[in-house]
Amino acid sequence: MSEILRKLSEQGVSIWLDDISRERLRTGNLQDLIRDKHVVGVTSNPTIFASALSKGDAYDQQMHDLKIRGVDVEEAVRAITTYDIRWAADVLKPVYESGGQTDGRVSIEVDPRLSKDTDKTVAEARALWWLVDRPNLFIKIPATVEGLSAITQVIAEGISVNVTLIFSLERYRAVMDAWMTGLEQARDKGLELGGIESVASFFVSRVDGEIDKRLDKIGTPEALALKGKAALANARLAFAAFEEVVASERWKALAAAGARPQRPLWASTGTKNPDYPDTLYVDQLVTSGTVNTMPEKTLEATADHGKIDGDTIRSSYEEAWNTMAALKEAGIDYDDVVGFLETDGLDKFEASWTELLATVSAELKKA
Template sequence: MNASPTAELSAAGVSIWLDDLSRSRIESGNLVELIGSRNVVGVTTNPTIFANALAKGHGYDSRIADCARRGLDVTETIFELTTADVADACDIFADVYAASNGLDGRVSIEVEPGLARDTAGTAAQAKQLWERVGKPNAMIKIPATVEGLEAITETIAAGISVNVTLIFSLERYRQVINAYLTGLERAREAGIDLSTIHSVASFFVSRVDTEIDARLRAAGTDEALALTGAAGVANARLAYEVFEQSFASERAALLRAAGANPQRPLWASTGVKDPALPDTLYVIDLVAPGVVNTMPEATLEAVADHGEVRGDTVSGTYREADQVLNAIDAQGVDYAEVTELLEVEGLQKFDVSWAELVETVRGALSAAREDVR
């Protein structure tokens, strides 16, 4: 009997994490099912996911009613609901966490988007979330803004596992790795067991294609049009080269000798947005040892249904990937400008989702208080 595509991915060294979490997934047994049927070994969340979860159905009604009875405000209620979901999901993945020696079985929760430009605020809330969830297999998501870099270092230095999010450029990725290694060095100085600290660096893929392809189509030349759908994969493959080089350095080797773990690359934004591209593109073309691929459910199901895993599709592709980005640059597309824009837009999207989440919870709290009366 042939192995399923998701089992083949796992065998090739890819950790499959689901990019979604809700109370209904937890209580229905769906997460447990996905561990067995789809080789899912982790979960990622963000403000958009939580906003969607709370806006759908009645899965949170009893918990919101309890928050209303306790007199919690909107911010406190959001904190209560989201940390409870993450803690319960951590329990579901506890066996995966133990079996992988802490590598997988991870559940991520993000600091508030409004703190993305606030180093001290981000670091403080990261510690608050970590303590409240209270599970060793949680991860705190911190965006890779300039201000977020020092917060990443401070959080790692405190012995807290971090999922660095919203990485688009290779230069920012190098800075993220430096922030992680610096955090490990500080943790070592503080006497913290480095083996207990884990991190992933979430490198976004499809959004790069969306923005660059729009510019290539605007250029309109045959050469430009031939490059559409190629930037996201090329950029991610070069990120893997950065990962290999960075963690083969003497600095990283000293930390590894002290028990430290490498910060694994995580492919995020892997749902294909262009219907002209294969719906499994950002999974099948980004298979490499030691990576995480966090997939929305539609992408996960597409891979399970018709994904054709071809083994490692990243190692040794760096020269070709570099040529792709150089050819795109020759068409007048500014890589630095695109990646800076994508970071700004990513933060704006999270701000909008957070505002929607606040309004949803405010309305639900108000209704629950009316019911109490």
């Protein structure tokens, strides 16, 4: 077992794998990662599924059956992806049961083309919740303005949610408000709050990717000295916002009714810049009560040479605020950056979904 990943887990960071495939499931690889690498959760997205479908023969039989049944591409996508998610949820069920039903979770994403339509997002979330039919499921909903209302509605119905694509501190506060509003509505309906879980996926590396490009264009020594600092500062201030919310009287009332915190989840934690340490967004975002969902490459790098030396968030708030002030002084428009990243992220989500549909369509023709 990895000693470094054990230390990370002992610091209160839940280690999730940002990948899924039927090959990984049928070979027992996911079970091995749970045993050897302290993995306690899985996230998925359309790109991951498209990649899995294009490799090997794990999906051949199901593709053949779907073709014989004459299902359309959209139904085939749901059949294929929910099959894998159910399987992964079953593999992780012992973790879910032994860990107080907090971890052992698997996430599946709503069709991102619906992200600007609250009603359709809610309907899709309900459908996926019913199709997978596992208590350790998370439905991924993007944190668009329209998504906020959807988040409230599905949580109020007892559906556990992974809120994804969060970049800005302002939007993150709105996400936490939507989550608590959903819990309050669930409580008023008489639902058991302890069974409703949520995480808020705060994207990390993409912030550095965009801000670093802008700092390069500015080109001053002061600007260049700030490269690689924005993403960590943003994430750390997000955790500070989380701490403020869970210290509020509003949250305390929900906790007294049995609710559990919406844990911050660090997403997009693989470094894009080869000049940065490949474990940067793991080593420097360590604190209890968080989740880090890693691509396998980042997981292996952390297991091999990660530097886990205690909490690297709670003591860094002042430094984070100073970094944000320095970025503003250098000419970085934070609101413009996070607005662009949300739009760009949604575009990429939709492109990934289109890629998945095309991949499934091609595989059905070959079946």
